[in-house]
Amino acid sequence: MGIFAQFFSSESNENKKIRTQFKNEKYFKKEIERCNQWIDDDKEDFENYIKKHGKLMDTHYLSACKIRLQKIENMYSLGESPAKLKDIYKEVLNYFLKGYSENYKNNSLALEIISFYKLLKFQQNELNEIINFINKWESNSKIEDIYKPASLIYFILEMKIIKRSSYKPYETLYEIVEQPAREAEISIEKYLDNWYGMHKEEPWYNTHLKDWGYSGYWAWEVAAVVEVKGLNDSKFKDNPYYPYDMVHWKEEN
Numbered sequence: 001m002g003i004f005a006q007f008f009s010s011e012s013n014e015n016k017k018i019r020t021q022f023k024n025e026k027y028f029k030k031e032i033e034r035c036n037q038w039i040d041d042d043k044e045d046f047e048n049y050i051k052k053h054g055k056l057m058d059t060h061y062l063s064a065c066k067i068r069l070q071k072i073e074n075m076y077s078l079g080e081s082p083a084k085l086k087d088i089y090k091e092v093l094n095y096f097l098k099g100y101s102e103n104y105k106n107n108s109l110a111l112e113i114i115s116f117y118k119l120l121k122f123q124q125n126e127l128n129e130i131i132n133f134i135n136k137w138e139s140n141s142k143i144e145d146i147y148k149p150a151s152l153i154y155f156i157l158e159m160k161i162i163k164r165s166s167y168k169p170y171e172t173l174y175e176i177v178e179q180p181a182r183e184a185e186i187s188i189e190k191y192l193d194n195w196y197g198m199h200k201e202e203p204w205y206n207t208h209l210k211d212w213g214y215s216g217y218w219a220w221e222v223a224a225v226v227e228v229k230g231l232n233d234s235k236f237k238d239n240p241y242y243p244y245d246m247v248h249w250k251e252e253n
Contacts, residue, residue, distance in 0.1 A: 017079030020216045021240045022208040028078040031215060035071035042067070061099030062109070068092045069112060070215050077216035082249040086120050093117070097129055102140055105147035107166055108202070110134075114156050115224035119246045131157065138162070152177070156224045169198040170221070177225055184229060188222060189236040195219050196241060218243045 018025060042064055046056055069092055072085050096113050117126060134149050134157065150166035151174045165171060176187040196217055199205055207214035219241045226233050227247055237244045 018077065019079055019243075019245065020077045023077070023214060025078065027214075028074050031074045031212065032071060032078070034212065035067055035074065038067045039064075039071070058099045058101040058104075061095045062106075065092050065095040065099060065113070066109070068095070069109075069116075072116070073215035073218065076218070076243065076246065082120060082246050083251060085116075086122075089116055089120055089122075093126060093129070097133055100133055100136060102142055104137055104140075105143055107147075107150045107153070107170065110137075111150065111153055111156075111170065111221050114153055115220040118156055118224045118227055119220065119243075121251070127157070131159065134159070150174070152221060152225075156221070156228055158228065169195070172198075173221060173225060177229065181229065181231055185231050185233070185235065188226070188231065188233075189239075192219060192222060192236050192239040192242055195222070217241050218246075220246070223247050 018028070046060060046064075049056060049060065068088055072088055072092065075085055075088075076082070092113060096109075114130060117130060134153065137143070138148055140148070146165055148164065149162070150170045151161055151163050152166075152170045154161040155174065155177050173191060176184050176191060179187060196205075204213075204215070204217070208217075217240070220243060222241075223243045223246050225231075233242070233244065233247060236242055
């Protein structure tokens with residue numbers, strides 16, 4: 001009887017490790033393997049493309065960036081410590097910075113990467129490179145103002161803010177950023193309750209209904225705002241979209 005109790009106790013502890021409301025350990029391990037296979041295949045494909053064309057296109061770099069981001073999300077959903085995400089994030093940032101072009105206008109991708117920069121506690125060197133990227137994007141006269149960096153990006157990077165209209169969920173969150181701390185805490189709690197529904201246009205919406213492609217639904221940008229603004233997140237720590245552990249982890253020795 002004691003053996004069975006020990007077995008079920010272990011299984012229960014393992015289940016608590018999973019951070020999402022959908023899918024299980026087996027699923028996320030399989031998704032991480034899928035990401036790894038994609039990453040391995042990219043290496044050969046990129047080498048062949050360079051041999052034929054001399055260099056990679058911006059889309060190659062951004063594709064490599066996105067699959068590594070997906071791996072990070074799956075690792076977090078599986079229950080890995082944020083400290084274990086730092087090495088793969090370095091690869092994400094490297095590809096992202098190489099993927100800049102005069103046509104770049106992806107606020108969602110940039111915001112996620114910048115949120116991870118803040119949440120994973122990276123330092124000045126990485127920040128300088130990100131700021132250079134943002135400045136190039138901002139100064140590009142060929143891009144309409146609405147497609148330039150969202151105000152929320154400037155807030156998270158703690159730069160001088162340029163106010164502009166952008167994707168509605170980001171505009172709404174920026175309005176919360178401008179509120180006093182206690183008011184912002186109440187607003188974020190309500191915002192998170194509606195967070196998933198506000199993102200129906202995103203390609204990841206409803207991916208939990210599929211056999212693959214779901215990596216968790218995480219409001220990384222909200223967590224980054226909480227980190228920068230120094231908010232008390234105790235009232236919404238259990239919201240299924242809020243990556244609480246990403247805000248409160250400490251560096252491992």
